[in-house]
Amino acid sequence: MEKSHGLLIVLSGPSGAGKGTLCQELLRQMPDLKYSVSMTTRSSRPGEVDGIHYFFRQKAEFEAMINRDELLEWAKFCDNYYGTPRFAVEQAIQAGQDVILEIEIQGALQIKKCFPQGVFTFIVPPSMDVLSERIHKRGTETEEVIQKRLATAIEELEYVSEYDYVVVNDEVPVAVDKLKSILIAEKCRVKRKPFVFKGESV
Numbered sequence: 001m002e003k004s005h006g007l008l009i010v011l012s013g014p015s016g017a018g019k020g021t022l023c024q025e026l027l028r029q030m031p032d033l034k035y036s037v038s039m040t041t042r043s044s045r046p047g048e049v050d051g052i053h054y055f056f057r058q059k060a061e062f063e064a065m066i067n068r069d070e071l072l073e074w075a076k077f078c079d080n081y082y083g084t085p086r087f088a089v090e091q092a093i094q095a096g097q098d099v100i101l102e103i104e105i106q107g108a109l110q111i112k113k114c115f116p117q118g119v120f121t122f123i124v125p126p127s128m129d130v131l132s133e134r135i136h137k138r139g140t141e142t143e144e145v146i147q148k149r150l151a152t153a154i155e156e157l158e159y160v161s162e163y164d165y166v167v168v169n170d171e172v173p174v175a176v177d178k179l180k181s182i183l184i185a186e187k188c189r190v191k192r193k194p195f196v197f198k199g200e201s202v
């Protein structure tokens with residue numbers, strides 16, 4: 001059988017919903033899955049490593065990448081730029097590897113336009129109180145930034161209907177099992193429209 005393209009999995013959800021936690025566990029359990037390392041202009045948090053968690057870049061460099069069309073999608077979120085480097089994702093999918101993108105909604109909607117065959121999954125917390133509690137406990141942002149993110153979260157929840165799947169992150173193992181089930185089912189689909197990459201004709 002001819003080798004098919006990999007899956008493009010898009011994971012979104014409010015800040016503190018648990019995307020990073022679930023993604024890390026999913027990658028541990030599914031080591032063939034490739035994590036797309038995003039580019040951002042925000043400062044690194046303690047423990048975050050350039051090139052592993054994000055590519056941390058200055059605004060000018062980020063804007064130059066936008067101008068060279070080197071980002072598959074990008075968005076401004078809470079005063080910083082975030083974007084997906086195009087090359088690594090396209091190369092992996094073309095090689096048959098499944099790729100996971102952990103991105104916010106504006107970016108996910110851009111991806112949906114160019115790759116509607118992606119698997120769009122939204123992570124939600126069990127409640128807004130739990131979200132607030134988790135984001136405070138994480139302790140990585142100032143109170144001002146936390147409040148901005150919680151306000152943004154309420155707007156973000158309106159977009160669940162744009163996604164194919166929604167997973168409530170109550171218990172980590174349960175939510176990870178759900179994500180795994182989604183991926184396994186998606187990989188068993190009989191029909192999927194092929195990806196058309198930049199510069200290729202349909």
Ligand SMILES: Nc1nc2c(ncn2[C@@H]2O[C@H](COP(=O)(O)OP(=O)(O)O)[C@@H](O)[C@H]2O)c(=O)[nH]1
Pocket residue numbers: 012013014015016019020038039042073074075077082083084102103104105106107108
């Ligand atoms: N559009 C887009 N959003 C991204 C990208 N990388 C990360 N994000 C999103 O940007 C938002 C802020 O991320 P971050 O500053 O790491 O905060 P956190 O979600 O609270 O851990 C989250 O919703 C991320 O999913 C990207 O490449 N593109």
Ligand SMILES: Nc1ncnc2c1ncn2[C@@H]1O[C@H](COP(=O)(O)OP(=O)(O)O)[C@@H](O)[C@H]1O
Pocket residue numbers: 013014015016017018019020021022134135137138169170171172
């Ligand atoms: N199911 C869960 N139960 C309890 N705490 C969780 C759960 N999922 C994530 N957390 C914690 O909540 C905080 C936010 O999770 P994180 O993965 O950083 O969210 P996001 O990447 O969506 O911003 C972290 O401190 C994480 O350890």
